Amino acid sequence: MSSDATTLEGIGEYKFGFSDPDTTVFKSKKGLDREIVEQISEMKGEPDWMLEFRLKALDHFTKRPMPTWGGDLSKLNLDEIYFYVKPTDNESKSWDDVPDAIKNTFDKLGIPEAERKFLAGLGAQYESEMVYHKVQDHLEKQGVIFLSIEDGLRQHPELFRQYFGTVIPIEDNKFAALNSAVWSGGSFIYIPPGVKVDLPLQAYFRLNMASIGQFERTLIIADEGSQIHYVEGCTAPIYTTDSFHSGVIEIIVKKNARVRYTTIQNWSTNVYNLVTQRAIVHEGGTMEWVDANLGSKLTMKYPSCYLIGPGAHGEILSMAFAGKGQHQDAGGKVIHFAPHTSSKITSKSISKSGGRASYRGLLKVHKEAEDVKSSVVCDALLLDENSRSDTYPYIEIDAEDVTIGHEASVSKVGEEQLFYLMSRGLSNEEATTMVVSGFIEPLVKELPMEYAIELNRLIQLQMEGSIG
Amino acid sequence: MSDISIRNLHVNVSGKEILKGVNLDVHQGEVHALMGPNGTGKSTLAYTLMGHPNYEVTQGEAYFKGQNVLELEPDKRAHLGLFLAFQYPIAIPGVTVANFLRTAINAKRRSENPEDKGIAIPEFRRILKDKMDLLQMDHTFAGRYLNEGFSGGEKKRAEVLQMAMLQPEIAIMDETDSGLDIDALRIVSEGVNALRGPDLGVLVITHYQRILNYIKPEHVHIMLDGRIVESGGAELALHLEEHGYDWLREKAGAVT
Numbered sequence: 001m002s003s004d005a006t007t008l009e010g011i012g013e014y015k016f017g018f019s020d021p022d023t024t025v026f027k028s029k030k031g032l033d034r035e036i037v038e039q040i041s042e043m044k045g046e047p048d049w050m051l052e053f054r055l056k057a058l059d060h061f062t063k064r065p066m067p068t069w070g071g072d073l074s075k076l077n078l079d080e081i082y083f084y085v086k087p088t089d090n091e092s093k094s095w096d097d098v099p100d101a102i103k104n105t106f107d108k109l110g111i112p113e114a115e116r117k118f119l120a121g122l123g124a125q126y127e128s129e130m131v132y133h134k135v136q137d138h139l140e141k142q143g144v145i146f147l148s149i150e151d152g153l154r155q156h157p158e159l160f161r162q163y164f165g166t167v168i169p170i171e172d173n174k175f176a177a178l179n180s181a182v183w184s185g186g187s188f189i190y191i192p193p194g195v196k197v198d199l200p201l202q203a204y205f206r207l208n209m210a211s212i213g214q215f216e217r218t219l220i221i222a223d224e225g226s227q228i229h230y231v232e233g234c235t236a237p238i239y240t241t242d243s244f245h246s247g248v249i250e251i252i253v254k255k256n257a258r259v260r261y262t263t264i265q266n267w268s269t270n271v272y273n274l275v276t277q278r279a280i281v282h283e284g285g286t287m288e289w290v291d292a293n294l295g296s297k298l299t300m301k302y303p304s305c306y307l308i309g310p311g312a313h314g315e316i317l318s319m320a321f322a323g324k325g326q327h328q329d330a331g332g333k334v335i336h337f338a339p340h341t342s343s344k345i346t347s348k349s350i351s352k353s354g355g356r357a358s359y360r361g362l363l364k365v366h367k368e369a370e371d372v373k374s375s376v377v378c379d380a381l382l383l384d385e386n387s388r389s390d391t392y393p394y395i396e397i398d399a400e401d402v403t404i405g406h407e408a409s410v411s412k413v414g415e416e417q418l419f420y421l422m423s424r425g426l427s428n429e430e431a432t433t434m435v436v437s438g439f440i441e442p443l444v445k446e447l448p449m450e451y452a453i454e455l456n457r458l459i460q461l462q463m464e465g466s467i468g
Numbered sequence: 469m470s471d472i473s474i475r476n477l478h479v480n481v482s483g484k485e486i487l488k489g490v491n492l493d494v495h496q497g498e499v500h501a502l503m504g505p506n507g508t509g510k511s512t513l514a515y516t517l518m519g520h521p522n523y524e525v526t527q528g529e530a531y532f533k534g535q536n537v538l539e540l541e542p543d544k545r546a547h548l549g550l551f552l553a554f555q556y557p558i559a560i561p562g563v564t565v566a567n568f569l570r571t572a573i574n575a576k577r578r579s580e581n582p583e584d585k586g587i588a589i590p591e592f593r594r595i596l597k598d599k600m601d602l603l604q605m606d607h608t609f610a611g612r613y614l615n616e617g618f619s620g621g622e623k624k625r626a627e628v629l630q631m632a633m634l635q636p637e638i639a640i641m642d643e644t645d646s647g648l649d650i651d652a653l654r655i656v657s658e659g660v661n662a663l664r665g666p667d668l669g670v671l672v673i674t675h676y677q678r679i680l681n682y683i684k685p686e687h688v689h690i691m692l693d694g695r696i697v698e699s700g701g702a703e704l705a706l707h708l709e710e711h712g713y714d715w716l717r718e719k720a721g722a723v724t
Contacts, residue, residue: 415521420558423518424572424630425546425579434571438562438613 016109017268019208019237023101024127026086030211031079034058037181040084044150044184049161057170057180064174070329070360071298076272081213081244083182085127091148092132102126105206109235120199121146125216126206128184139197145190146201149217152188159190163221167250167278167306176276179215179248186216186247191226191257200229200262200448205245207236207271213244220250222257222285229260231451235295238268242297249277253285255309260288264451266458267295269326275301283309283338290446292319293328294458302360304333307341307369314343319443322355322387323462331361331392336369336399347378348440351387352462358390359408367398375405381439382412383432433463471495471669472517472537472550472638477528479509479516486512488694489528496637496669501680501705503673504691505713510673511555513691514642518552519545532638546572547579551636553627555643559615565626566596566610569633576634599632603659620647628659640671645679657682677709692720 026043028036037058041051066073092098098106106124121135123146130148139146145156153160170180187203207214222228236243245267253259259279267273273296279287289303305314316332334343349357359378380389391408413435421431436459437444444452472494479487486509494500504510516523517530519542529536537545560568574586596610603625615623624644631639641660645653660670660683672683680688680702688704689696692713697720698704 414558416558417560419518419520419542420554421560421568421572422542423546423552423554424568424634425543425575426572427543427575428541430571430575431543434563434568435560438560441562441613 016235016266017238018105018108020101020105022209023099024085024087024209025089026084027082028084030082032058032081032083032182036083040182040184043086046153047157050153053165053170054181057177060170061174061177061181064177067174070300070358071327073272073298076242076244078244080211080241082209082211083213083215084184085209085212086129087127087208088129088131091130091151093134095132098124098132102131105208106132106204109204109206119202120197121201123148123187123201123203124206125185125203125214127208127212128214130185130187133187135201139195142195143190143192144195144197145188147188149183149186149188149219152219156188156190159221160188160219163250163252164219165250167252167280168248168276173276175246175274176248179217179246179276182213183215183217183248185214186218187220187230188218189220189228189230191222191228193223193254194225195223196227197229200231202231202233205232205234207243207245207267211241211243213246215245216247218247218249220259220261221252222254222259224255225257226254227258229262229448231262231264231448233264233266235266236268236271238270242270242272244272245275245296246273247275247277249275251277251279251287253279253281253287253312255282256284257282258286258288260290261303262290262447262451263292264455264458265291265293265295265299269295269297269323271296273299273301275299277301278304278306279314280306280308281312281314284311285309286313286315288315288317289332290317290443291330291332292443292455293330294321294462296328297325298327298329300329302331302333302362304335305343306335306337307343308337310338310340312338312341314341316343316345317443317446318345318347318359319440320347320349320357320359321459321462322349322351322357324353324355327356327358329358329360331359333362334364334374335362336365336372336374339368339370339372341369342373344374345376346442348443349378349380349389350383350436350439351380351389352383354386354388356388356390358392360392362394362396363404364396365399365402369399370401372399372402374403376407377405378408379439380408380410381436382410383436429463433460436463472530472532474513474517474530475528477513477516477530478526479512480524480526481512481522485526486694487516490691490694490696492689492696494638494669494671497666498687499664499670499672499683499685500687500689501672501674501685502689502691502696503675503705503708506675508691509694510691511642514552514640514671514673517545517640518542518550543575544579546634546636547576549637551631551634551639553624553631553639553641553644555646557615557618557623557627559613559618561613561616563614564611565614565629566592568614569596569630572630572634596633599629602632602662603629604655605629621649621652624648624652624656625659628656632659632663635667637667638669638671640673642673643675644672645674645676653679654682677705680705690716692716695720
């Protein structure tokens with residue numbers, strides 16, 4: 001086993017940079033073709049419609065050109081990626097049944113411990129497959145479904161087929177098509193009408209092998225008047241070859257339901273992270289994305305809300321931290337299709353040691369959507385002269401009765417702020433970290449306490465040893 | 469007993485000489501007032517002693533506890549026991565007064581003992597409440613973001629609160645009276661007086677005699693054009709109030 005922590009130049013210590021021995025039971029050959037897609041579908045014992053769905057998606061993926069906007073994808077060599085790796089034969093419902101090597105990894109990450117303390121349910125994915133899924137008994141009795149996406153398809157075929165691929169169709173973008181072809185792992189969640197789940201459900205994603213692709217697929221259906229908070233975290237070891245993560249998250253927020261989806265993305269800095277996540281929000285429903293991106297080499301990720309019912313509300317809180325060699329191209333999209341809908345996008349980005357953080361956002365109001373209110377606020381903080389921040393705010397308004405607010409700011413950590421804090425006894429590094437923590441405070445205070453602490457700790461790790 | 473001894477201090481700001489050989493001793497247990505018209509270098513002295521990067525020391529020393537503090541980073545000066553109450557305190561959005569103060573206290577404790585685990589939260593809260601009561605501050609103040617949206621009076625009170633919490637041995641108060649109405653001035657001054665004792669030396673920088681009616685100094689020094697030209701007892705401030713600075717200018721002119 002390699003050491004528990006690897007020091008990365010410029011970003012301090014990446015705590016999750018350890019890797020465990022490869023004990024996989026199946027690994028596809030490198031690269032992607034029809035045979036691999038068929039193999040995945042067969043190994044999962046899927047119905048024909050799903051195989052057809054996958055093959056159609058593969059076809060679309062192959063035809064569609066690589067995007068040339070956003071981040072630099074020229075170094076992403078898909079022929080060198082393992083698209084499917086099965087780490088164990090069975091998904092466990094009891095932590096004791098998880099294979100030791102995998103359990104060790106999650107134990108080191110503190111995952112089962114977290115579950116005992118404050119989670120309503122937990123799912124854990126290792127390489128391509130979910131290795132563990134469990135939800136609290138009382139929620140199960142109320143009809144809450146929290147399964148791996150594969151078990152969702154097996155155990156609830158009709159519900160699954162009714163919604164799968166409806167929020168993000170195959171044709172949406174090249175990487176959504178790729179995910180649709182080779183998806184494996186992820187969660188299937190259904191919350192029955194009126195059921196409010198107080199504690200968060202959590203999923204944890206871990207890449208362990210080098211040159212692997214992880215393509216999890218999550219489908220969340222919050223039925224009328226229900227409420228759920230889903231949290232995902234992710235880590236990977238540091239290898240010299242790049243790995244690849246391309247998830248698709250589809251969420252259906254029914255009438256008056258409320259969903260919050262929180263991500264604390266902390267992939268190691270050799271991971272390409274290209275994710276499509278979108279929610280369809282019906283009448284009176286609320287969707288909130290809380291999206292914190294600290295890790296990865298390149299992230300391209302714009303959580304979206306399609307507000308299709310009157311009175312629907314969408315909120316996106318996006319935080320990006322780009323350190324040395326990192327590009328965070330993050331933001332959000334809100335599309336108002338219905339009247340009396342409202343939305344709010346708040347973006348906070350931090351760039352340091354030559355890192356680049358971009359806000360990319362779309363706010364669109366269709367003609368039918370009268371009485372719409374929306375605000376977009378993007379703040380960027382630069383920690384040094386070498387770092388970069390960009391803002392790409394796209395706003396398209398076709399309706400008339402619309403109230404839009406848009407503000408953007410770029411600031412540098414000021415000499416006066418640092419001097420003030422240092423005059424009180426804080427070191428340069430502590431002072432800078434404090435300014436950064438204050439900057440992201442509006443986002444952190446939206447997180448459950450445990451995650452807020454975790455996020456602050458990650459920020460501190462990012463800041464350590466960063467000031468010369 | 470620790471003093472700060474400033475010897476022949478010359479300081480440039482943007483290439484221009486502002487301090488032209490300052491000599492001054494401030495003793496622990498005493499209050500010294502530094503008076504003088506605008507633009508004579510009083511605030512420059514304050515910033516220089518605390519280590520602001522824009523103030524370039526070209527000559528001279530400032531000894532405190534056997535070290536020339538001018539060679540230290542600002543945080544190390546703070547750890548030694550120096551404190552500057554800013555004339556224009558800086559806002560730190562998103563950082564609460566309480567969080568900031570606890571971090572600062574812990575930074576100082578760790579400088580004395582690297583193994584220190586930090587002040588216990590209940591103890592910290594108790595002390596903070598006591599000090600806020602002393603300055604007649606509402607307890608909700610602790611949860612506000614540092615200096616953000618503070619009124620002029622709140623900022624000055626927050627500076628004295630920080631001083632009370634960090635317990636410096638030499639405190640420089642840079643025009644703490646400016647922008648305060650008479651009630652706020654009284655409260656802030658009473659706060660400072662409550663902190664007075666054998667372990668604290670204070671250098672009060674001011675234009676006006678007014679604050680010295682509340683914080684009574686043992687010594688008064690007058691600065692003109694980058695030098696201290698006159699030192700005396702409390703009566704010097706009163707004399708200045710009555711006669712202005714002209715007699716000093718004449719006297720200084722006569723010397724040079």
